[in-house]
Amino acid sequence: MSKINFLKPDKTNLNTFLYLGSSLFFISLLDVSLNSFYSFNLTGFLPNFLSFLLPLILGFVGLYFIRIEFSGIKKLDLLNKHINTNNFNAILSLLIIFVIIKSIPPILSWFVIDASFAGDSKDVCTGSGACWTYIKVWLRRFMYGMYPNAEQWRINLSFVALVLLGSVGYFATDKFKKYLTLYYVVIYPLIAFLFIFFFISGGPVFFDFSYGIIAAILSIIIGFFIPSKFRFYYFLIVPFALYIVLKYFIFFEEYVELGKLDGLNWVETGAWGGLSLTFIISFFCLIFCFPIGMAFALGRRSGFPLIRYISIGFIEFWRGVPLITVLFMSAVMFPMFLPEDFFIDKLVRAIIAISLFEAAYVAEVIRGGLQALPRGQYEAAKSLGMGYWKMHIFVILPQALKLVIPGIANTFLALVKDTPLIFVVGLLEIVGMLNLAKTNPKWLGFAMEGYVFAAIIFWIICYAMSKYSYNLEQKYKTDR
């Protein structure tokens, strides 16, 4: 055994240094862990200050001893490379490890061990931990707002149906793939709107089944005599026209009363709330802000100066003001700009405001994509004789949109995170409901649980969205 220089760990005394270093390191970890989990101070006999610093010093010395380059032990080399490259890194690593060990017990005890889950009143929450009973009792309010309990199946049904309809794209075969854009851009939003209007809102049903059946039978019979070339357009238009003609012009209410549907109970938008409102608002704003943003992005790059200046003005105006003032505007200023007997629901006003606001951001993102495309693409399209619209729809936009997927996803994320702001117009989504529940005299003092709960939900939604957008980006990445 050669001479040991403790200031310079080297390979010749590998084993000595390894045993010494790792034991010191583990002692320091053990000290902190015991302190943190069992509140037992291993170094209690030392002065206060020293006892506080001792694990750090021990761990540091230990890490210094095992910092041997090319030791030949794979795990040791990996450890050195990752957390122990030099003194500074070693101290930082130790501090982070200590912080993690120290913070596990309080977090664990607050979340699980000392928390109360059972019961349905405040009395069970006597422990020092979280009171999840509060969340349990208020869950319906946090999810559905003031929506009547008996009617909540309508929201569930609509969301399940819309999610199922939205996932059609995954199952579509290649034959139907080409219709997907049309489906997602036009048909799906329409269906979504009808669902929300009829089911969640309980709007008046103007579809009368008896007339519908008669119209369908008539149009199918006539359909046999239509040349197959026009049959698609025929079935697109005639049944609906026939239905309207039958219902409003030919038949009268007294004649056919068969299968008439009454609307569901009307639930005014003021009662909507909770997480479902977050989803509804995000969904509609997402649908509206995309085409508006695209239009203004194209407008900003248009060759017509007047259109360009109007677009720039629009975009810069919305980007320059905070959303909260936009919502203020929609709440107090916008009604002044409308004819007196004209009333727009505040939810609709909020959706319009948020859509216009986010559209400006989407426009800038899309403009970035348009600018990033090489000139050759435009010139090639023009040389094929394509006009402005044909060029943009078939050549430019598909490529540009592919480029800006991350940017668009970020904008949509921002949109979801901005929805709590609608408290300004008096709508209460999940954060608003939390603030309301917090002030309930029966449940005072549980603000923390509520915010943590909402934070977890939002975090899951946003994190999933950002990961999904990352996947999309990887999927559509084309080398050029």
Add this chain to the structure above:
Amino acid sequence: MNLKLKDIVPQLITVIAVVLIFGFFTYNAQINMENRGIDFGYGFLSQESSFDVQFSLIEYDGSHSYFRAYLVGLLNTILVSVIGIIIATILGVIVGVARLSPNYLINKFAAFYVEFFRNIPLLLQIFFWYFAALRALPLPQDAEAIFGVFFLTIKGLYVPAFIWQNSHIFFYSIVAAIIAITVIRIHAKKVQENQGKQIPVFLISIGLIFILPLLSFLIGGVRLSFEVPVLKQLATTSFIYEGGVSLPPELIALTLSLSLYTATFIAECVRAGIQGVGKGQKEAAASIGLTPNQVLKLVIMPQALRIIIPPTTNQYLNLTKNSSLAAAIAYPDLVLVFAGTALMQTGKAIEIVSITMFTYLTLSISISILMNWYNKKIAIQEK
């Protein structure tokens, strides 16, 4: 001029549509205001406001005008934005650099921080700090002093106030130090370009910025004393700190959440900027014998800054605009004081909302013009 009909028609249609929409709105607004008996005008700004604001940087009470209330709100907004920007920048740079660290733990810790804070809505974070975290602080009488002079209580943070004597001399000494540093820098650059000699500018600068103000204390007769907040009993259960400077909990919650939230975005900008500098640059710099510090200072940072600054400016703008969320926790910023209280009192919806929006618009456009100018200045001069 060779104007074709094809070019004019779409523009004309757009302009007519815009004019029609605006005309429709104005017409309705006029009718509505006539019906409700509201008159349009900005004259109310000079009227007496007769409402109080809890926290203001300038002297203000109910007897001042609405314009003064507007100023109070604006200054409070700027205060929050400036503090937030400073903290967010420091934190963001540290986290951004940490994300590039070869140390696995530091790297993951920074990544965790970024993913955690950026995926939770800012408003929720503000509520969390204000209603949950800061409410758990002790009452004034139970508060323990931090370093003996700071008191963090449920009613806010109390810090000692500075009491200056001859503060103008101190101020002049700092100005003198800055001027001296600038002169030395220019001189050092000249010397390096002409003779290749390096003058330790950094050390000299640090020395100057400490020594000159110190001299002002020793010779210039500047005196600095602290006024430490003292607990005072108002009633049997009501205590308050007197003296010193008190920062209301709204301000703390707001700056904390704004800077923690924005720092995540700045960290990503910093990371992208440093990663955006080609690996070859680093290797080339190292191969001509620059030390790692020099590589960072002379090669990486100047190039990375070009990538970092534009998106970071955007984040500063976002922070300024997000500071309007203050209205949710009753911090008296522009939106709460002016678009909230003043609007409720006067009912001048159009005027007040337009002034508020115009103010934010001016703030953001001026920041973006400034940054565009800076950006142009440091951009690579391509030949």
